Amino acid sequence: MGNQHDFFKGIMTVRVRGKLIEPFLQACTRRGCQITNMQRISEDEILMSIRLNEWTIYRQLRRKYRIKLSIVDGKGIPFLYKQMLNKTSLVIAFIIGVIFIFLLSNTLWSIKVDGLTPELEANVESKLKSYGVSPGKLTIGMNDPNEIQSKLLNDIPDLLWVGVKKQGTSYQLYGVEKTIHDTDKNNRPSNLVAAKKGMIVKAFIKKGRPLVNVYDVVKKGQPLATGVLVEDEDTFVHAEGEVIAETWYKVEQHLPLKQVLQLTNGEVENQYSLRIGSLEIPVWGWWKGKEGNFREETQTTKWKMLNKEMPVQLLTLSHYKIDMQTLEGTKKELEKIGVQNAAQSLQQYLSKDSKIKGQKVLHHRNENGKVKLILLFKVHENIAVTKYISQGD
Numbered sequence: 001m002g003n004q005h006d007f008f009k010g011i012m013t014v015r016v017r018g019k020l021i022e023p024f025l026q027a028c029t030r031r032g033c034q035i036t037n038m039q040r041i042s043e044d045e046i047l048m049s050i051r052l053n054e055w056t057i058y059r060q061l062r063r064k065y066r067i068k069l070s071i072v073d074g075k076g077i078p079f080l081y082k083q084m085l086n087k088t089s090l091v092i093a094f095i096i097g098v099i100f101i102f103l104l105s106n107t108l109w110s111i112k113v114d115g116l117t118p119e120l121e122a123n124v125e126s127k128l129k130s131y132g133v134s135p136g137k138l139t140i141g142m143n144d145p146n147e148i149q150s151k152l153l154n155d156i157p158d159l160l161w162v163g164v165k166k167q168g169t170s171y172q173l174y175g176v177e178k179t180i181h182d183t184d185k186n187n188r189p190s191n192l193v194a195a196k197k198g199m200i201v202k203a204f205i206k207k208g209r210p211l212v213n214v215y216d217v218v219k220k221g222q223p224l225a226t227g228v229l230v231e232d233e234d235t236f237v238h239a240e241g242e243v244i245a246e247t248w249y250k251v252e253q254h255l256p257l258k259q260v261l262q263l264t265n266g267e268v269e270n271q272y273s274l275r276i277g278s279l280e281i282p283v284w285g286w287w288k289g290k291e292g293n294f295r296e297e298t299q300t301t302k303w304k305m306l307n308k309e310m311p312v313q314l315l316t317l318s319h320y321k322i323d324m325q326t327l328e329g330t331k332k333e334l335e336k337i338g339v340q341n342a343a344q345s346l347q348q349y350l351s352k353d354s355k356i357k358g359q360k361v362l363h364h365r366n367e368n369g370k371v372k373l374i375l376l377f378k379v380h381e382n383i384a385v386t387k388y389i390s391q392g393d
Helices: 004-009 021-030 052-062 077-086 088-105 118-130 145-155 331-349
Strands: 011-017 036-042 045-051 068-075 110-114 159-167 170-177 190-194 198-207 223-226 240-256 258-276 279-284 294-305 308-328 355-367 370-382 384-388
Touching: 004 011, 004 077, 011 021, 011 052, 021 052, 045 052, 052 068, 068 077, 077 088, 110 118, 118 145, 118 159, 118 170, 145 159, 145 170, 190 240, 223 240, 223 384, 240 331, 240 384, 331 355, 331 370
Parallel strands: 110 170
Antiparallel strands: 011 045, 011 068, 036 045, 159 170, 190 223, 190 384, 198 240, 240 370, 258 279, 258 308, 294 308, 355 370
16 A cells, blocks of 8 residues: 555555454455555454455455454545545535635736836726726636737827736736937926925926925925926926935845855865767776765866867866855844845936935844845935926816
8 A cells, every 4th residue: 555546545444353364364365455554463363454445355255254354444535535525514614715715816916017107107007997907806807918918009109018917916017108209309398297205305497397395295296397487378398307305215135044155175086087979988086985065066178189189088077075154144244234235236226316325224023044124225316207298288
C-alpha cells in the first residue's frame, strides 16, 4: 500500500483472529490480494493492511478457514467521502467557502493609471467605467485587456498608447499622451495646474496670472496660474513658469535581520580532464570528493599548433571551499541602510530637478526575521503642468 493509487481506492487496517491464519493468508495471496504492515499480536491474532476492493475475497475465504475479521481503521478517498456525507454542515460550509474564494479571486478590487495627466487619467477612468470595468465588479464577462486597450485608443484621441495589464485582482494601466507638434504651441492659451498635492515653497511665473502663494497647500489638478490675464475678458496667453512644492512620499523597506555571507577560505581542489570533441577524459583529481560547501569554476585551456587550434583542450575544474558566516546588523545600522536604499529608489522615480530635503522613520518593527521600515520623505519638486484652454473654458 502506501502509494497514491491505493490511497484513491482505499486502505483498511484489519484484525484477523483464528487458528488457521497462515493458510488463510496464503489462500488470499493466491487470489491476488496484497497484504502489508502485518503485525502479530498473539499466536491467534494479527493486524494487517489490505485494499478496500479486495475485502470481498477475504470475506469469502474466512468461513472456510474459520477466521474472524474486524475492521480497525480505514484510510483513503472512499472513507473521506463517507465521512463528508455524514457531516452535511461541513460539506455545505466547504461549498460556501469555495464559492466565496472564487468570487473574491474574480472580483476587480483596484485600477491604477500611471503616466498620464490628471485630466486624461480621469477621462480614462470614466471610459473604463462605461465599459463595465470598475472596482467591485466581477472580472467574469469583462473584456480582456487587449480589447480594453483597443477601445481606449479609439475613444480617447489624446492617447498615443496605453498598456492594460491584469495583475491578480487589479488592473494596471500605463499610458502615453500624444505630443501635438504645433509650431505655435507656445502661443496657445493655457493654464498651469498641480500634478500632485503639495505645499508651495517657491513660485516663478514667467507668463500668466498667479493663483497661489507661498505656503499654500494645493490639491492634484488645482490651477496654479491662469492664462487669462484679465477676468471677464478674452485676453489669453500661454502660461509658463515653475511652482516648487513640498511633497511627501511614503516608502516601505524590508531588510533581513541576519545576512548569510559565502566566503572562500582559500582552500581549493582542482580536477583536470581532456576534452576531445564532446568526449571528456579524466586525467587528475577525479577521485577527490566534494564534501561540504564549495563553489565551482571551470577554465578551458586551448592549444594551438602552427596557428591552428588543436581538437584537444584541457579542462580545469576548481572547487573552492566556502565558509558560511552569518552577520546580524544592529537597529541603527539596518535603519541607516534602509534609509539609503529607499532614498536611492525614490530618486530614480523623481525628476532630475527634484531634491530630497529630509526623511522621517514612521514605523520600525521586527517581524518574521526581517526589519520593516516605513519612511516618509520630504521632496521639493516642480508640480506645475500645462493644461491648454479649449474653446468654451
